[in-house]
Amino acid sequence: MQQTYQNKSFTGQERILELPLKKAFSIALQSIRVRFWRSMVTAAGILLGIAFLATILIRARMDAAGIAQGLLPKPDPEAMAAATSRNTWLVAMSLIVVTVGIANSMLMSVTERFKEIGTMKCLGALDAFVRRLFMLEAGFLGVIASSLGWLVGTLIMVIAGGFSKGWPVVGAVGIMGYLETFVWCVVIGTVLTLAATFFPAQKAASMPPVMALRSEI
Amino acid sequence: MATSSEYIVRTKDLVKIYTMGSTELRALNGVSVDIKRGEYLSLMGPSGSGKSTLFNAIGGLDKPDEGSVFINEVDIAQLDAAELAYLRCRQIGYIFQTFNLIPVMTALENVTLPMIFAGVPSDEGVERGMKLLDTVGLGHRYHHKPTELSGGQQQRVAIARSLANDPAIILADEPTGNLDQRTGTEIIDLLRKMNEDHGVTIISATHDPKMLSVSDRVVHIRDGIVERIDLREDLDITIGGIEEHH
Ligand SMILES: Nc1ncnc2c1ncn2[C@@H]1O[C@H](COP(=O)(O)OP(=O)(O)O)[C@@H](O)[C@H]1O
Ligand SMILES: [Mg+2]
Numbered sequence: 001m002q003q004t005y006q007n008k009s010f011t012g013q014e015r016i017l018e019l020p021l022k023k024a025f026s027i028a029l030q031s032i033r034v035r036f037w038r039s040m041v042t043a044a045g046i047l048l049g050i051a052f053l054a055t056i057l058i059r060a061r062m063d064a065a066g067i068a069q070g071l072l073p074k075p076d077p078e079a080m081a082a083a084t085s086r087n088t089w090l091v092a093m094s095l096i097v098v099t100v101g102i103a104n105s106m107l108m109s110v111t112e113r114f115k116e117i118g119t120m121k122c123l124g125a126l127d128a129f130v131r132r133l134f135m136l137e138a139g140f141l142g143v144i145a146s147s148l149g150w151l152v153g154t155l156i157m158v159i160a161g162g163f164s165k166g167w168p169v170v171g172a173v174g175i176m177g178y179l180e181t182f183v184w185c186v187v188i189g190t191v192l193t194l195a196a197t198f199f200p201a202q203k204a205a206s207m208p209p210v211m212a213l214r215s216e217i
Numbered sequence: 218m219a220t221s222s223e224y225i226v227r228t229k230d231l232v233k234i235y236t237m238g239s240t241e242l243r244a245l246n247g248v249s250v251d252i253k254r255g256e257y258l259s260l261m262g263p264s265g266s267g268k269s270t271l272f273n274a275i276g277g278l279d280k281p282d283e284g285s286v287f288i289n290e291v292d293i294a295q296l297d298a299a300e301l302a303y304l305r306c307r308q309i310g311y312i313f314q315t316f317n318l319i320p321v322m323t324a325l326e327n328v329t330l331p332m333i334f335a336g337v338p339s340d341e342g343v344e345r346g347m348k349l350l351d352t353v354g355l356g357h358r359y360h361h362k363p364t365e366l367s368g369g370q371q372q373r374v375a376i377a378r379s380l381a382n383d384p385a386i387i388l389a390d391e392p393t394g395n396l397d398q399r400t401g402t403e404i405i406d407l408l409r410k411m412n413e414d415h416g417v418t419i420i421s422a423t424h425d426p427k428m429l430s431v432s433d434r435v436v437h438i439r440d441g442i443v444e445r446i447d448l449r450e451d452l453d454i455t456i457g458g459i460e461e462h463h
Binding site (some may be wrong): 027031057122127 | 244273276278279299302303306307311313315317318319320321322330331334335339378381406438
């Protein structure tokens, strides 16, 4: 008897694992849509951090392109090295702030949904499904927020750079130059969002159903 | 998996201990109940008597410290995570005091969610979900979110959801606890109807004697121990007795 039961459950397990990817996708999207403002708060953290990153990346490119094309005076090597290390430090700081901000937001979003997670587990969701829901949601948020962050940062830097360094310098970066910073921003923003979500998602997914159900929030 | 056994759920000497600091609380202290296939069983006991703890143990939501739960003669302690998920998905429907619908989903989406976990194709799921919502009298509210429904309506959706994968057992923990008397009675009657129409075994915890009338048997629990078991016949007498006092 146990044997038949387990055989049957084995096929069940395969189906549970394979089928709902598309569904997980739509549930994650829906969850962002319905919790729009909460999602926007999370997204705002990512957006600001990535906007900051974009301004620094683009300013560095403007300087490089401007100097290469003779639009800006060549600074002495010492000042240039100092600027580079300052930029690196700023970028690192901004990324740390973004990561902590996202981890915090995702932890909150997971915590306020303990009961929902517990319920889903009662309905037969596997840990993998719950984890996937949160990771997908984070992925969507990461891509959207980093794209917007890049746009904001770029607009700010283009305007600021246009006035302080001159409009030819803004043009000197070139479409490819801007596109490259876009790719960097989206990749970094999304990867950081996923990394910051992984542990809260793991925690939520592996929680026993009773614990998840008991939490009253 | 044709099981000839008369009992769909058996618990044997269940013990659940909560330790808080140095004090030990035996929330279940050797509970053995045999639950017949197709019966409507009520767990009756005051608040804190161990009903929810027993509910969680039977439903595979929590592990007892001692003793075993057998569902269809399978000891659920032997199941791995995926098999437990399968059990929760196909064999057991859960109903909670607080309804526990997924807030971002419509009534229909809530009802079809367990079907997604069971791998039912989505058009088939929608068709079955609509049928179930019709059965609980909410077919016309299928696109409403839980917040747009009353407590009684939410619990009806939860009942439809619990039946999604045609389970053998429905576990209900104080299903009427958050409802007024009249709505509570409607929910209990609906559960009884599902029990009669679908042959699903119902195990329902309550602390309200008024919710016992539909039961085939009532298991009285106190301080983690089965105090006594009433059969339907005994019940009719006591209920009749209560009504005479009015
Ligand atoms: N997580 C827990 N930690 C400590 N004690 C608990 C916990 N859950 C339940 N209890 C205790 O176990 C006893 C039985 O609780 P419960 O099964 O919820 O009762 P009922 O559902 O009948 O009201 C109660 O005394 C309760 O305080
Ligand atoms: Mg309880």
